[in-house]
Amino acid sequence: MTEQSSSVAARSTSKLTDFLPRRSAGLKLLLVCALAVIMTIPAMLIHNIVYERSSGLDLAIAQVSETAGGQQSVLGPVITVPYSHMPDPTKPNHLVYGIAVAFAESGTAVSQVNVAEKRRGIHTIPVYEAQIDMAATFSPTALLEAVPEHAVPIWSDARLFVGVSDTRGIKDAVQASIDGRSVSMEPVSRSLNGDGYYRVPVAGVKLAGGRLDGLENSDSPFDVRVSLLLTGAQRLAVGPFAKDTTLTLSSNWPSPSFVGGFLPNQHNVGETEAGFEATWRVPYMARGIPGAGRNSDLNVITAWNQHDMAIQFIKEASPYQSIDRALKYAAMFIGFVFLAYFLFEATSQKRAHPAQYILVGLAQAIFYMLLLAFSERVGFDIAFLIAASMTVGVTSLYAANVFRARKYGLRALGIMGGIYALIYVLMRAESQALLAGALASFAAIALTMYLTRNVDWYGDDHATETA
Template identity: 35%
Template sequence: MTDVSDTDATTGSAGNRPPPFRPRAFLNSPGVKFVLIGILTVMLMVPSLFVWILVEERADRAREVARDIAGSWGGTQEINGPYLVVPFSETVTIGTGDRGRTEVHWHTAVLFPEKLDVSGDLQVEERWKSIYSLPVYSGAVQLSGRFGAPPSNMFEPQKGGTVDIAADKALLVVGIGDVRALKNEVSLTLDGNAPIPFEPGPGPMVVSSGQFKAAPASASSGINAAVPPLKWRKGFAFQVPLDLNGSTAVYVAPAGQSTSVNLSSNWPHPGFTGAFLPDERTIADTGFEANWSIPYLARGIPKTLITNQLPLQSKLLGVKFVEPVNFYQTISRSLKYAIGFISLTFLAVFVLEMRSGWRFHWIQYALVGLALIIFYVMLLALAEHVGYGLAYLGAASAATVLNAAYVGTSLKSRSAGAVMFAVLATIFALLFALMREQDYALLIGSVIAFLALAVTMFVTQKIDWTGQDDTETAKSAAAA
């Protein structure tokens, strides 16, 4: 005879036993899959790093081609001067009697113009080599103004000796960034008299590397013209017309005690830079015009100097001929948002998977992520041929259609595919906006991340992250 109480005890003990561990069910649980998706997202940063290296490699190639074009046409021009340079010697006696000796030291006195007017009209065009281009310009720059008579203290002894002025060796010196790009013989006109030809080189002056030069200036980065003693001792008006080529940018030094600069061009994308910004500027689709006015005190340098260095190399003003979109820089910046970009896409797929009832394997997640990585490669390749705007539209459209179709067919749901299409289109539009609004990129990105998290929290509120509901349902079905 069976003891009823023993049977009930056995049955009760079996009923309270925890369900057996099922590895397959555990791996398919939403919580574990969510963690695996996160790990997969981090792993996809490796191919995105290789894409970033590819972008930098292509950007270096573009810069190399730009240097080749600039080497043939003309580089960045820095116009510094003119300055009146007068060498003088100082004789110093050291010691007394039989042990005394005499030393001669040479110095260079530099006089700034009382007034300097710089005007230039530069015509810009794009020169191409292979698939790369560089903005280059040609035009006329006019330097005009007046030098006053040198002040009495211009030739003060530096070591307490006797000064002897080399009056016949006075030079008017103009520093030029790339003298190879001069298109005509340059002459100096003094008080409207017969022109005096310039000679190559900055005379006794040393031209240091300019603030905007990529490489040290050569010894010939300048020109000089002799000024007769009768002229420079009394002061004179001058004119120096320059006809030159250049690329990327042009800079001017405020060499006058009072300097005014007027630059105009047909390039509609100027980037004003340097120690001084223009007082007035007009920018239109047909070009720009800008005016600078730098008074004596703002320049911060006295009227004369004793130096062999060309002054004001660190206080240039000017304009860059900016390309509308530097797509290498833009794509490189967009790769910094790749982890958020991929995370939002995976999040959308995960939510659709949880609501559809069909499973989306982690390998399929990886394929969706790789399609997003390929988007950056397509964007880079197309941008080099058709420009950034059309390239982004083409690459984004291809990635959106591919992933939306793949998700929709994998989840056996047209509505899931349509939702995925809308999500990806929104993500690509937001990424495009982030790249255009660099100053507000962090603000926009943080708002997007917050909204995405908020939507995910409420959409997944009813999901059983442990997967126990599915197990219980399966057991009930088997028992029935």
């Protein structure tokens, strides 16, 4: 019984072996495609490493920003006065309180920003020190118009306010004056006073306030000047604190990024290596915020990317995004390399073992790890040149040995060089990545179809049988 079963199994195996030729180019191509898919697994693992290293950069930025003052938003001078109102004359003890807020008629801000790089581990993060001088012209009429009819202004609590996101970044006393008279500024918080009303308006930044004396006797426009020195990291923004606001900002940083709700009217970025200067102007109609109001939320002035004039001090684009983008095409590039080896095999009559394909695939995966490691230390472009040269060199030498001919090593050198040039394009040209990848894939398939037009995909045995 056992001998009979063995005989049946042997005949079945023999039929299967006859059906699958030993030197079938078609089966080898299917095997190569399967190996290319399998070799994307190491690339996926490297993707996790890229994510971890990128998270490390984010942590370093957060730590440095915390000590430097973070991404600062500045609120220019604003004047407020609380008021009380008796809605029911029969209840004189029942008072309703509010805060009248007046913005300047016109305002200018001039800022000189010195940027330096602070190292945290292997990362360098831009931090800045900004001197900001602001001037504003106020109209007492606008403030009085914000007070409701029959309400009583509480002039003793009239205040001048300025604000920043993080007061830890303020490095010197805030200097403020009205028509040349100094105003003492101190940190304030929004809380009820002993009489049951707020002196401080709602704001999205931390405020410093100074008491204004004699405001009730003023009937003509007056000038306010405020100077502050503060530090921060990455981003600096100034809100349009006046009906018509102009900001002039200069810095030693050569590669800024303009963000926020308003872009500069003019700048000279790229015209000099010494830094740049930019100018914003936000007119009243563009600002879209009333010049005075009651219980106004000052957060509307400094809210990110709404009305602010902002700039980011960025380094060269992070390599992590470029590497992550290239890893998304890893299967395609590994397939290109395997396809090149398969074409060498088909045209040279020399066979390459699947293990040799695996070794070549691992070399392609390790390329991304080399690129990641070097780019963190020497910059992306130099890192790519080093990693690509190492990978192209080893795969080309390996091709010369596998196919027993120097010409295949030289061909591999040219093909691999073209593949890695394409990888560089995909990493750098984000908007053109899909088009470049699609065209390269089509060209690779078209070339393969042409070079294999005379290949017997069934194999030598099948060809003999059909003959």
